[in-house]
Amino acid sequence: MRPRSWSDPGKLFRRKRAPSLHVQCRRVISSPNVEFEPGALYVLFQERRLNEKETESLLTRDPDLRLKSIGSLWACVASLKSVGISGLELCHLVVICPSVLAAGEIDPFILFVHDKLDGKVDPMQLKRLFMSTESRFLAEFEEKVNLLIDGGIPREKILHVLNNVNLRKALSLKPFEEIERLLNFLSCYGGVDLIFLLELGGGDEDATGAVLHKLPTFLNYRVEHLESHVEFLRSFAGLDDQEIFRIILVFPNIVSASRGRKLQPRISFLKECGLNSNEIFKFLTKAPLFLGLSFEGNFAYKLGFLVKIGYKYRTKEFAVAIGAVTRTSCENMQKVIEPFLSYGFSCEDVLLLSRKHPQILQYNPDSLEEKVEYLVGEMGRDLDELLDFPAFLGYKLNSRIKHRYEVKKKIIGEGMSINKLLSVLSERFAKKKLEKLVHKA
Structure with missing residues (x-):
C-alpha cells in the first residue's frame, strides 16, 4: 500500500513547487543518509503514469538515484525544463536515461547551456545527446565549445553550429586535438558553414574537399538553403544523410536544382515507377544528371x-x-x-x-x-x-575482345562461349592462360 504522504500525487504537485532556478540543482547536496522513497519519481512523472513497479525499475537501472533527495530531484527536473526539455519529452528521457537525474556532469553542462548559450540549444539536440552519450563525456563540453569560438567560429554562429551537427560525434566524443584539426581544415576552405557539409559526410574531410573541388560555388549557398534540400531528400525520397552526401559527392549541382520544378517531380516519377528509397539512392548515384x-x-x-x-x-x-x-x-x-x-x-x-x-x-x-x-x-x-x-x-575491342580471343584461340581453338571469354576477371584469366600453356607444354 502506498505511504500516506503519497496518497494524492496531484496534491503534492500543487503544494510543492519546483525550484524556479536550475542552479539549485547544483546547490542541493545529496546525502547517502537521506532515505529515498520510490514514490518521489511517481509524483514527479505522474503525467507519464509510471506505477511503483516502473519507478522501482528506474532505481534498479540507476542505483545512484537512491542517493538523491526529493528536493534535488525537483531541482534537476527544473534544470532540464530550463533548457526546454519538458512534458512527455522529459518523462521519456528519464525513463530511457534515468542517469540525467543523478550524474554529476549533467548540472554543470546545463548551467553552461542556460547561462552561456542563453538556453537556445535545440531541446531535441540536448535530449538526443543525453540519450546517446555517457555523462562522463559531457564534462569537457564547455571547453570544447570555447575551443570552437577561439578557433574562429563567431559567437553569433555558435548556436547555429551546435543545432546542426551531431553533438555526440562532433564534440562529446571527439578529442581536443581532432577538433583543432577540423578547424584548420575549415579555415582552408573559407568558413565554418562547411561544418554542415562535413557533418553530413560523416566527418570525411577528403570527400568534403572533393565536393568543393567539383563545385567551388558550393560555398556561395546559405546553410539554410542546403538544409532545406537535405531535409527534402530525407522526407520525400526517404534517404539518410550518408546516402544524401554520396549523391552530393557525385552531383554537387543538386543544390542548385529547384525543389519544386526538378527534384520533386523527378523523384515522384521514380516512385511511380515502383522504386523504393534504396533503389532511388542507387539510381541517383548512377544517373545523377536525371535531376538536372x-x-x-x-x-x-x-x-x-x-x-x-x-x-x-x-x-x-x-x-x-x-x-x-x-x-x-x-x-x-x-x-x-x-x-x-x-x-x-x-x-x-x-x-x-x-x-x-x-x-x-x-x-x-x-x-x-x-x-x-x-x-x-x-x-x-x-x-x-x-x-x-x-x-x-x-567491352573494349582491342584490349579485351581481340586480346582474349587471340589468346584463347591458340590454347583451346575457336569454339568458346563469348560470355566466359570476356566476363572472367583479368587476374583469373591470366592465371588460366598460364595453366593451359604449362599443361600444353
Missing part, C-alpha cells in the same frame, strides 16, 4: 523513344532504361538502334538487348558496328549470341 537535365528539351523525347521501342511506362525497367540514357541524346539512341534493325533484329530483339544490358542505348554507334563486324567476321559467331550476352558490346 531539362524535361521538355531532353527527357520528354527519351521517354517517348523508349515507349516506342516497347518499354512499358512507369515500370522499374523503364526507370532503369531512363537512367542508362541520361548521358546520351535521342539522336544517338536512334543511331544505336538502326544497325541492329539492319542486321535483321526485330524491335522485340532490340528491347530484349536493352533490358538485359541497358547501357547499350548510350554506346557509340560506330564502336558497336566494329564489334559486331569482329564478332561475325573474325570470330565467326552468330549474331544471335548477342541476344544471350549483349554485354559483349560493352
Whole structure:
C-alpha cells in the first residue's frame, strides 16, 4: 500500500513547487543518509503514469538515484525544463536515461547551456545527446565549445553550429586535438558553414574537399538553403544523410536544382515507377544528371523513344532504361538502334538487348558496328549470341575482345562461349592462360 504522504500525487504537485532556478540543482547536496522513497519519481512523472513497479525499475537501472533527495530531484527536473526539455519529452528521457537525474556532469553542462548559450540549444539536440552519450563525456563540453569560438567560429554562429551537427560525434566524443584539426581544415576552405557539409559526410574531410573541388560555388549557398534540400531528400525520397552526401559527392549541382520544378517531380516519377528509397539512392548515384537535365528539351523525347521501342511506362525497367540514357541524346539512341534493325533484329530483339544490358542505348554507334563486324567476321559467331550476352558490346575491342580471343584461340581453338571469354576477371584469366600453356607444354 502506498505511504500516506503519497496518497494524492496531484496534491503534492500543487503544494510543492519546483525550484524556479536550475542552479539549485547544483546547490542541493545529496546525502547517502537521506532515505529515498520510490514514490518521489511517481509524483514527479505522474503525467507519464509510471506505477511503483516502473519507478522501482528506474532505481534498479540507476542505483545512484537512491542517493538523491526529493528536493534535488525537483531541482534537476527544473534544470532540464530550463533548457526546454519538458512534458512527455522529459518523462521519456528519464525513463530511457534515468542517469540525467543523478550524474554529476549533467548540472554543470546545463548551467553552461542556460547561462552561456542563453538556453537556445535545440531541446531535441540536448535530449538526443543525453540519450546517446555517457555523462562522463559531457564534462569537457564547455571547453570544447570555447575551443570552437577561439578557433574562429563567431559567437553569433555558435548556436547555429551546435543545432546542426551531431553533438555526440562532433564534440562529446571527439578529442581536443581532432577538433583543432577540423578547424584548420575549415579555415582552408573559407568558413565554418562547411561544418554542415562535413557533418553530413560523416566527418570525411577528403570527400568534403572533393565536393568543393567539383563545385567551388558550393560555398556561395546559405546553410539554410542546403538544409532545406537535405531535409527534402530525407522526407520525400526517404534517404539518410550518408546516402544524401554520396549523391552530393557525385552531383554537387543538386543544390542548385529547384525543389519544386526538378527534384520533386523527378523523384515522384521514380516512385511511380515502383522504386523504393534504396533503389532511388542507387539510381541517383548512377544517373545523377536525371535531376538536372531539362524535361521538355531532353527527357520528354527519351521517354517517348523508349515507349516506342516497347518499354512499358512507369515500370522499374523503364526507370532503369531512363537512367542508362541520361548521358546520351535521342539522336544517338536512334543511331544505336538502326544497325541492329539492319542486321535483321526485330524491335522485340532490340528491347530484349536493352533490358538485359541497358547501357547499350548510350554506346557509340560506330564502336558497336566494329564489334559486331569482329564478332561475325573474325570470330565467326552468330549474331544471335548477342541476344544471350549483349554485354559483349560493352567491352573494349582491342584490349579485351581481340586480346582474349587471340589468346584463347591458340590454347583451346575457336569454339568458346563469348560470355566466359570476356566476363572472367583479368587476374583469373591470366592465371588460366598460364595453366593451359604449362599443361600444353
